[in-house]
Amino acid sequence: MAGSGRVTRRSALVAAWAGAAAGGLSVPVLAQSGAWPLGPVRFIGIFPPGGGTDILSRIWCQKMAELTGEQFIVENRSGSAGNIGTEAIARSAPDGRTLGLASVAPLSIGPTLYRRLPFDVTKDFTYVSGLWQLPNFLAIHNDLPARTVPELIALVKANPGKYAYASSGSGTTVHLSGAMFAAMAGLEMVHVPYRGGAPAHIDLLAGRVHMMFDNIPQALGLVREGRLCGLAVTGAKRSPFAPEFPTMAEFLPGFEIDSWGGVMGPAGLPPAVVQRIGALTRQALESPEVIARFRENGATTWFTTPEEFSRFRAENEAAFAPVIRASGAQVE
Known part of the structure; x- marks a missing residue:
């Protein structure tokens, strides 16, 4: 209310900022007071x-x-x-x-x-x-003739170098999950890195790449919409958000990311x-x-x-x- 003399937190901070500026104080000095942001x-x-x-x-x-x-x-x-x-x-x-x-x-x-x-x-x-x-979540294109992790392993093993996995960039847990999968299962796959998960999803949905160990939020949504097929999570235990999906460790012991x-x-x-x-x-x-x-x-x-x-x-x-x-x- 005008004229009430009430001072809001915002107005107090503005006054403090102005007073400090008038006194020659720098922003870092103000920050040290804990008056943030x-x-x-x-x-x-x-x-x-x-x-x-x-x-x-x-x-x-x-x-x-x-x-x-x-x-x-x-x-x-x-x-x-x-x-x-x-x-x-x-x-x-x-x-x-x-x-x-x-x-x-x-x-x-x-x-x-x-x-x-x-x-x-x-x-x-x-x-x-x-x-x-x-955790991360393994999702594959719907057209792949596999509906379980063992079936996917058998498919890729029978076709070395044919299948590609996407990632949100080299050095992400998404990339490392795919590399670990290939190493532990003895598979020859192509890694295709993208500048983040969103552009990788576009090519995965279009079938230009075949699978992806994505962070669970986006991948699980696409699976539940029926646009991708979900196979497993990468955590030590089944996810409480998707308990119907097994862990990778159930097929490849020691797999955890x-x-x-x-x-x-x-x-x-x-x-x-x-x-x-x-x-x-x-x-x-x-x-x-x-x-x-x-x-x-x-x-x-x-x-x-x-x-x-x-x-x-x-x-x-x-x-x-x-x-x-x-x-x-x-x-x-």
């Missing part, structure tokens, strides 16, 4: 729009916008299995205005898969929190800002609405402290390293 936040999505990780990222961003009253603008910077977007996060200013998707592909798989990366996973980022975990995503910023993000983002992220991930929307997309919410997240990433990298080497999927 002070304006719109750019969230760098490292894969193209429309894929599973993009959908889940936007769910989190939407909830964070509701909690803070500020805009969270998703900027997709895709390519090189997430390395391009991840480099953009590393090169951004540590003022809390730019965050981005922390993903298994560039952060846990990339250090072993690639001889050189344009960033250092241990030095160039501030790890804030996990957001979700989810999960995907995950989190939120991070560039190195040097002020501790007060990290704490604030973490507290809001926890609130977002505990929201029944976010839990339900993640479940609809085959993912489970996954909150961590910064220390837990950093430790998990390092342990995940160590776990993937021998798998990558054994699969022969290393890239120069």
Whole structure:
């Protein structure tokens, strides 16, 4: 009400910003106070729009916008299995205005898969929190004469080099799942990498490639629409979101790959800002609405402290390293 003397959170922050500017304080100094966010936040999505990780990222961003009253603008910077977007996060200013998707592909798989990366996973980022975990899902084109994993193995083994599997890019868990499948089953297949899951789906649906170990959200939707045939999940256990599908390990013992995503910023993000983002992220991930929307997309919410997240990433990298080497999927 005009004249009531009521001060909103937004007006208070604007006043603080103006006062700090008048006093010669910089944005990073303001950020250190924990008064975050002070304006719109750019969230760098490292894969193209429309894929599973993009959908889940936007769910989190939407909830964070509701909690803070500020805009969270998703900027997709895709390519090189997430390395391009991840480099953009590393090169951004540590003022809390730019965050981005922390993903298994560039952060846990990339250090072993690639001889050189344009960033250092241990030095160039501030790890804030996990957001979700989810398995991958093997889906094949409907015209393939196979309806089980053993039938698919027999088909591919009888036709070496004939069948191709798509991925959302070299170095993703989607790629590594296919490489592990070929290695463990003794198959000769062609790997066709794309710049994200969405363009890969187009060719899979058209039959230009024959199969894909996709993140479960998008693949499961296409299977339930009858547009693809689903065979198995890559987690250690059957997915509660698709319990009718077996695990790959039921046919190839030891086959297990999960995907995950989190939120991070560039190195040097002020501790007060990290704490604030973490507290809001926890609130977002505990929201029944976010839990339900993640479940609809085959993912489970996954909150961590910064220390837990950093430790998990390092342990995940160590776990993937021998798998990558054994699969022969290393890239120069």
